[in-house]
Amino acid sequence: MLGWAQGVALLVAAQRLGELVYARRNESRLRARSAVESGARHYPLFILLHGAWLLAVFLLIPADRVPSWPLLGLFLLLQAARVWVVATLGPYWTTRVLSLPGAPLVRRGPYRWVRHPNYLIVTAEIAVLPLAFGAWWIAIAFSLANALLLYHRIGVEERALAERG
Numbered sequence: 001m002l003g004w005a006q007g008v009a010l011l012v013a014a015q016r017l018g019e020l021v022y023a024r025r026n027e028s029r030l031r032a033r034s035a036v037e038s039g040a041r042h043y044p045l046f047i048l049l050h051g052a053w054l055l056a057v058f059l060l061i062p063a064d065r066v067p068s069w070p071l072l073g074l075f076l077l078l079q080a081a082r083v084w085v086v087a088t089l090g091p092y093w094t095t096r097v098l099s100l101p102g103a104p105l106v107r108r109g110p111y112r113w114v115r116h117p118n119y120l121i122v123t124a125e126i127a128v129l130p131l132a133f134g135a136w137w138i139a140i141a142f143s144l145a146n147a148l149l150l151y152h153r154i155g156v157e158e159r160a161l162a163e164r165g
Contacts, residue, residue, distance in 0.1 A: 003063030039156035
């Protein structure tokens with residue numbers, strides 16, 4: 001029997017798979033325009049982290065657990081913010097660190113206020129979804145792992161973007 005947590009985890013997994021398809025299309029186009037990738041070695045760790053996070057939500061939260069509707073609502077708002085980030089970057093949005101030499105940095109949408117809005121949103125998502133089901137141990141474990149990976153990735157991305165201003 002699937003509960004709320006399992007249903008939401010499946011919807012989020014479908015969303016992430018759709019994003020990966022979109023990202024791969026953008027990656028191909030950017031590489032064709034001579035984009036340079038940085039930090040490729042850490043990329044599989046993000047796939048592992050996000051996959052394990054969704055699997056933990058799916059498998060470790062009891063099917064009869066009723067969500068906190070305000071926290072689930074917050075998670076839904078985070079999804080809208082995520083769409084805003086993706087739409088703002090458009091053809092430059094990828095799940096990898098790709099930099100197109102000579103391309104201007106995006107400074108509109110959420111990038112007017114936050115240097116890395118997607119990372120802020122993902123950090124909140126990783127905590128909020130399990131917390132919506134009372135699974136604080138999942139929220140803490142994956143938030144810590146995500147923080148370690150993001151610490152490295154943001155440094156990689158900052159170095160890649162420094163060349164473009």
